[in-house]
Amino acid sequence: MSDRVELTLEPLGRSIALAPGTPLRSVLHEYGVEFPCGGRGRCRGCRVRQIGGSMPIGPEDADLLTPAELEAGWRLACRASVDRDLTLDVGQWRTVILADHSEFDFEPREGLGVVVDLGTTTLVAQLLDLRSARVLAVRTAVNPQTVHGSDVMSRIQLSVQGGEHRALVEELRRGVGRMLTKLMATARLEEPRLETVVLTGNTVMHHLFCGIDLEPLAGAPFETPALGERRFRARELGWQLPGDPVVIFLPCLGGFVGSDILCGILATKMHESATLFLLCDLGTNGEIVLGNRERMICVSTAAGPAFEGGRISMGMRATTGAIHEVTAGEGGLHCRVLGDVEPRGLCGSGLVDAVAAGLELGWIEPSGRLELGRSLPLAPPVELSQGDIRQLQLAKAAIATGLQVLRARFALAEDASLPTYLAGAFGNYVSRTSARRIGLLTGPEEAIHPAGNTALLGAKIALFSSEADAGFAELRRRIEHLPLAADPEFEDAYVGALAFPVNVA
Ligand code: FES
Numbered sequence: 341m342s343d344r345v346e347l348t349l350e351p352l353g354r355s356i357a358l359a360p361g362t363p364l365r366s367v368l369h370e371y372g373v374e375f376p377c378g379g380r381g382r383c384r385g386c387r388v389r390q391i392g393g394s395m396p397i398g399p400e401d402a403d404l405l406t407p408a409e410l411e412a413g414w415r416l417a418c419r420a421s422v423d424r425d426l427t428l429d430v431g432q433w434r435t436v437i438l439a440d441h442s443e444f445d446f447e448p449r450e451g452l453g454v455v456v457d458l459g460t461t462t463l464v465a466q467l468l469d470l471r472s473a474r475v476l477a478v479r480t481a482v483n484p485q486t487v488h489g490s491d492v493m494s495r496i497q498l499s500v501q502g503g504e505h506r507a508l509v510e511e512l513r514r515g516v517g518r519m520l521t522k523l524m525a526t527a528r529l530e531e532p533r534l535e536t537v538v539l540t541g542n543t544v545m546h547h548l549f550c551g552i553d554l555e556p557l558a559g560a561p562f563e564t565p566a567l568g569e570r571r572f573r574a575r576e577l578g579w580q581l582p583g584d585p586v587v588i589f590l591p592c593l594g595g596f597v598g599s600d601i602l603c604g605i606l607a608t609k610m611h612e613s614a615t616l617f618l619l620c621d622l623g624t625n626g627e628i629v630l631g632n633r634e635r636m637i638c639v640s641t642a643a644g645p646a647f648e649g650g651r652i653s654m655g656m657r658a659t660t661g662a663i664h665e666v667t668a669g670e671g672g673l674h675c676r677v678l679g680d681v682e683p684r685g686l687c688g689s690g691l692v693d694a695v696a697a698g699l700e701l702g703w704i705e706p707s708g709r710l711e712l713g714r715s716l717p718l719a720p721p722v723e724l725s726q727g728d729i730r731q732l733q734l735a736k737a738a739i740a741t742g743l744q745v746l747r748a749r750f751a752l753a754e755d756a757s758l759p760t761y762l763a764g765a766f767g768n769y770v771s772r773t774s775a776r777r778i779g780l781l782t783g784p785e786e787a788i789h790p791a792g793n794t795a796l797l798g799a800k801i802a803l804f805s806s807e808a809d810a811g812f813a814e815l816r817r818r819i820e821h822l823p824l825a826a827d828p829e830f831e832d833a834y835v836g837a838l839a840f841p842v843n844v845a
Pocket residue numbers: 374375376377378379380381382383384385386387416417418419
């Protein structure tokens with residue numbers, strides 16, 4: 341047996357020499373393949389397609405994949421290793437990542453700065469000229485920790501129960517450092533001098549990057565005392581960057597409300613606004629803030645992974661092959677698929693659309709019961725199951741309840757209309773009509789606005805802000821964090837929010 345085998349990834353045209361028996365999982369996460377259940381063989385989210393060589397069918401493949409998928413070469417990457425030369429199609433994993441090119445006010449300075457949106461699944465970095473705020477280079481990468489699972493709970497578990505905290509900290513710092521080195525190389529500057537790197541992210545990413553114990557976030561009441569900003573020199577983190585810049589991780593607002601929401605407030609200027617409005621980041625963990633310059637209250641609500649295609653029978657992220665749009669029309673449902681390929685699964689926006697269309701056609705009852713039986717065919721082989729509808733009900737009820745509790749705190753009438761800004765990728769792509777139809781959002785459609793990557797824009801504002809030197813202490817004092825688990829109205833409101841509206845005007 342040869343001591344090297346070759347793994348080829350198409351359409352990247354990338355060949356990698358590996359020792360025989362190398363687990364695919366250890367190689368593919370860098371190329372965007374995700375491992376939503378952390379490689380336990382339970383979710384089918386890591387499936388890849390072999391187009392050259394052969395991979396045996398294991399028991400988990402046979403359990404989780406259909407005979408047609410097995411026949412077409414699909415296998416679970418988390419259960420496979422590279423034993424002989426192999427070619428895989430990883431084109432399906434190209435994800436659209438939201439960067440930011442908005443204009444904003446700034447005080448020019450000398451040198452260069454970097455901002456990083458450190459997401460649970462993806463990392464985005466931009467290099468800026470501090471004299472002009474011009475973006476000189478952008479780089480994206482997969483969070484190296486997706487290999488352990490796609491949500492923050494898998495990282496908390498591994499850190500606290502698995503005793504892997506230090507290893508996770510090092511892994512994350514190394515991953516970000518690698519991306520920044522590539523970012524600097526992309527810009528090809530003659531004598532670069534990096535002054536500051538500003539990072540933003542949720543509370544778990546903050547704690548992991550800064551090396552803070554995650555134990556307080558592992559159980560109720562999910563409060564942590566270490567929310568503040570942290571500063572390092574690049575060299576301390578093991579990064580060789582020109583100028584040895586100061587690295588700042590912006591402060592969090594609460595147990596599960598990170599600096600990404602602080603950045604959202606900066607980006608939307610909520611803290612200066614006379615008008616009351618909502619800012620929502622709809623993800624596995626929904627983070628919502630309602631306020632204006634007088635008062636701001638933020639909450640986080642555990643929506644689960646449905647908006648990202650998680651725990652959905654044929655769910656996937658919004659990558660090539662995902663049904664991302666479903667409309668009800670003549671002759672039933674019409675589906676649009678990302679990329680010029682056969683449908684492979686259903687992403688969050690497609691799921692919301694599919695259920696909204698099912699409600700419109702009367703195929704799904706307001707209780708969530710699927711009238712047609714066990715599943716609703718979308719575009720072969722993709723179907724919507726009764727379980728998928730239940731998962732969406734749980735997710736939308738969590739968000740709708742968070743919104744309801746916040747409105748109650750401001751004593752707003754039930755029909756009071758509020759401008760609503762949606763941050764993040766799902767918020768930018770979800771249909772406003774469908775979001776209203778399923779009761780995820782309320783109010784007139786024209787009051788709901790996609791707000792782009794507010795985390796990245798806010799990080800850029802922070803990069804130039806003198807308030808950053810004081811860790812945004814003044815602004816943070818003005819933002820109240822409301823732990824929903826302790827709110828007496830939450831439980832009742834949540835149960836009431838599970839049903840879909842009968843109809844929407
Ligand atoms: S089945 Fe492979 S990561 Fe879940």
